[in-house]
Amino acid sequence: MTARFVVLRLLRLVAVLLVVSALCFLSLNLLPGDPARAILGESGTPESVAALQQELGLDVPMGERYITWLGGILQGDFGRSYANRLPVADIILQRAPVTIELILLSQLIALAVAIPLATVAAVKRGTAVDRGISSLVFLAVSVPSFVLAFVLIWVFAIKLGLYPANGFIPISAGLGQNLGSLLLPSLALAAGPAALYQRVLRADLAETYGQEFMNVARAKGVSPLRMAVRHAFRPSLLGLTTSLGVVVGVLIGSSVIIENLFSLPGLGSILATSVSGRDYVVVQGVVLVAATAFVVINAVVDLVYGLIDPRLRKARVTRRAGAVPVA
Amino acid sequence: MTLLSIRDLVVEFPTPAGVVRAVDHVSLELGFGERLGVVGESGSGKSVLARTAMGLTRKGPARISGEVVIDGRSILGLSERGRRALWGREVAMVFQDPLSALHPITPIGAQIAEAVRRDPSVKKEQAAKRAVELLEIVGIPQAARRAKSRAHELSGGMRQRVAIAMAVAGRPKLLFADEPTTALDVTVQARILDLFDELCREFGIGIVMVSHDLGVVGRHTDHVAVMYAGRIAERGPVKAVFARPSMRYTSALMAAIPSHRAERQTLPKPIPGSPPNLLAPPPGCRFAPRCAFATDRCGTEQPTLTELSGGHEYACWHPGQEAVR
Structure with a gap:
């Protein structure tokens, strides 16, 4: 199944990327505003703007530009930034690690908070403990990440002075320092997803706890902790895996606000700068990378389903082969 | 023990x-x-x-x-x-x-x-x-x-x-x-x-x-x-109960067992009615509303377990093997 799976996924990836790149290219180029004029600003004369347009290749028709751009990507050339003439591929390669680290750290924090809370809530479902956790989670889900970011900055950086309000310390300066500089933004990005994960996992766990095999485990004399970890957890992971895939995929292109607030040199902040500077080539490159990541992550999630529950792997094969499942 | x-x-x-x-x-x-x-x-x-x-x-x-x-x-x-x-x-x-x-x-x-x-x-x-x-x-x-x-x-x-x-x-x-x-x-x-x-x-x-x-x-x-309906109707050694089912519900259950033997090939007899609502069970014998032998006493007084022979007990005011009159 794996070879077929990979080929199908790759075809899907190509299709998605074609659509995404076309839509992205179209919408940016149909927007009012012109990169050359944006770069030159007030001082630009019609002649200098025209000259710059020619230099940047903006004078050729849109369709032609799209084809050229696409052709370049197939050879690994994402074009050069209109603003500073740096290769877009270099910009992305330089900034992607920051965003990836931020997302990984934030989602690890989210899972570390959500999994124990979901388990406790599911075991104590219907009690005051469950309701208490639910209210907490509801609070976390209703506070937007940027509001939380402001609160964190105000408390930890301004009031307590424990923390630089912004700035990214690269890994080369030490892992501890590096993680420290990402801690507040990670917390801000973790709260919402943690709430989502807790709700999804709690619901799946509660359903699993209602199943007969959990009664059987209890009648076997299995301890409550072992029941939660060894019996209930794995069959309850499908919703959590799906949510995790979607959240991580979305965050790659949308950590803009948090990256800006904390002055992190990631993909999100360059996306924001490039949009306002009409630096379309960079925007297109970042969007394409984010879309690719989204599709790849969700393909990985599909593979993970099969690892979590081997029955799903079998079911998919049976369905595709058109065979009747044996009773 | x-x-x-x-x-x-x-x-x-x-x-x-x-x-x-x-x-x-x-x-x-x-x-x-x-x-x-x-x-x-x-x-x-x-x-x-x-x-x-x-x-x-x-x-x-x-x-x-x-x-x-x-x-x-x-x-x-x-x-x-x-x-x-x-x-x-x-x-x-x-x-x-x-x-x-x-x-x-x-x-x-x-x-x-x-x-x-x-x-x-x-x-x-x-x-x-x-x-x-x-x-x-x-x-x-x-x-x-x-x-x-x-x-x-x-x-x-x-x-x-x-x-x-x-x-x-x-x-x-x-x-x-x-x-x-x-x-x-x-x-x-x-x-x-x-x-x-x-x-x-x-x-x-x-x-x-x-x-x-x-x-x-x-x-x-x-x-x-x-x-x-939550109570013992009859109990005892299997042989004794099968030989002399006494509580009428047991008799009715026996009559409902399909028989595979050629000489006894009779159709199983289903028990009419359905078990009582446990929120409001009948005051006397719980089986009385479905029993062919029920009398006024069955409707008011709960039968207690009575011993028939070694360890074989039943709870019925009108014991017998027939399930239908």
């Missing part, structure tokens, strides 16, 4: 509509290595009786009174932790639907090994080996290979064999089996019941088999207790 002694057990479930008394003053006894069949229609309280006797019924949603003693230990007085120490090692249960009773992802061998390892002196590798032995004992071919299978890869009969292997893995003295063959094909049923007989004979395990099928219980148990 008695293995299981249930005395005056009452189990009630408060619901928004009122209190449901699922088990109503039930007393039963079982000796070591004996087999007891508990028979009744669905809703008669037989499953609740079995689960409560094992200590599985949670105290929160249920109100329980009476006493259950297993091998000298009072189960109902123990905490959840105290009961857990007995579960799987002194007393175990086989559930009705083996597919939902087995873990969907964990291989069956590991599930059995987990039960073996309730004994902390058993090492991991020993437990895995023992799991394969247990699979052989319950009659699974190619046990070593099968141990790696998951529940969905097995047939219904095999799944129930696995569930039985898991239940006896901790060498319990007492095994509850809650409708162990109901979810299985008729052809597989007989073989599973034979397996229970074998476990009882070879390992001296006492078995309480809950079933709606009086025919099954008759062939595979030593004693039988017929339950109706």
Whole structure:
């Protein structure tokens, strides 16, 4: 199944990327505003703007530009930034690690908070403990990440002075320092997803706890902790895996606000700068990378389903082969 | 010595509509290595009786009174932790639907090994080996290979064999089996019941088999207790009860067993009506509204258990073998 799976996924990836790149290219180029004029600003004369347009290749028709751009990507050339003439591929390669680290750290924090809370809530479902956790989670889900970011900055950086309000310390300066500089933004990005994960996992766990095999485990004399970890957890992971895939995929292109607030040199902040500077080539490159990541992550999630529950792997094969499942 | 002694057990479930008394003053006894069949229609309280006797019924949603003693230990007085120490090692249960009773992802061998390892002196590798032995004992071919299978890869009969292997893995003295063959094909049923007989004979395990099928219980148990609407209607040695069913509900159940013998080929007679609503049970004999022999007395006065012969008791004002007038 794996070879077929990979080929199908790759075809899907190509299709998605074609659509995404076309839509992205179209919408940016149909927007009012012109990169050359944006770069030159007030001082630009019609002649200098025209000259710059020619230099940047903006004078050729849109369709032609799209084809050229696409052709370049197939050879690994994402074009050069209109603003500073740096290769877009270099910009992305330089900034992607920051965003990836931020997302990984934030989602690890989210899972570390959500999994124990979901388990406790599911075991104590219907009690005051469950309701208490639910209210907490509801609070976390209703506070937007940027509001939380402001609160964190105000408390930890301004009031307590424990923390630089912004700035990214690269890994080369030490892992501890590096993680420290990402801690507040990670917390801000973790709260919402943690709430989502807790709700999804709690619901799946509660359903699993209602199943007969959990009664059987209890009648076997299995301890409550072992029941939660060894019996209930794995069959309850499908919703959590799906949510995790979607959240991580979305965050790659949308950590803009948090990256800006904390002055992190990631993909999100360059996306924001490039949009306002009409630096379309960079925007297109970042969007394409984010879309690719989204599709790849969700393909990985599909593979993970099969690892979590081997029955799903079998079911998919049976369905595709058109065979009747044996009773 | 008695293995299981249930005395005056009452189990009630408060619901928004009122209190449901699922088990109503039930007393039963079982000796070591004996087999007891508990028979009744669905809703008669037989499953609740079995689960409560094992200590599985949670105290929160249920109100329980009476006493259950297993091998000298009072189960109902123990905490959840105290009961857990007995579960799987002194007393175990086989559930009705083996597919939902087995873990969907964990291989069956590991599930059995987990039960073996309730004994902390058993090492991991020993437990895995023992799991394969247990699979052989319950009659699974190619046990070593099968141990790696998951529940969905097995047939219904095999799944129930696995569930039985898991239940006896901790060498319990007492095994509850809650409708162990109901979810299985008729052809597989007989073989599973034979397996229970074998476990009882070879390992001296006492078995309480809950079933709606009086025919099954008759062939595979030593004693039988017929339950109706939470109460014992009749109980005693299987032979005595089958020879002289006295409470009219037992007689009606007997008449409802299809007979395969040529000379007695009569159609089974269904029992008219349905079991009473446990929120508002009839004041006298619970079976009176469906009974062909009911009189005014049956409608007002509760019959008590009366001894007919050695250990054979019935609760009926108008005992007899005929189910219809």
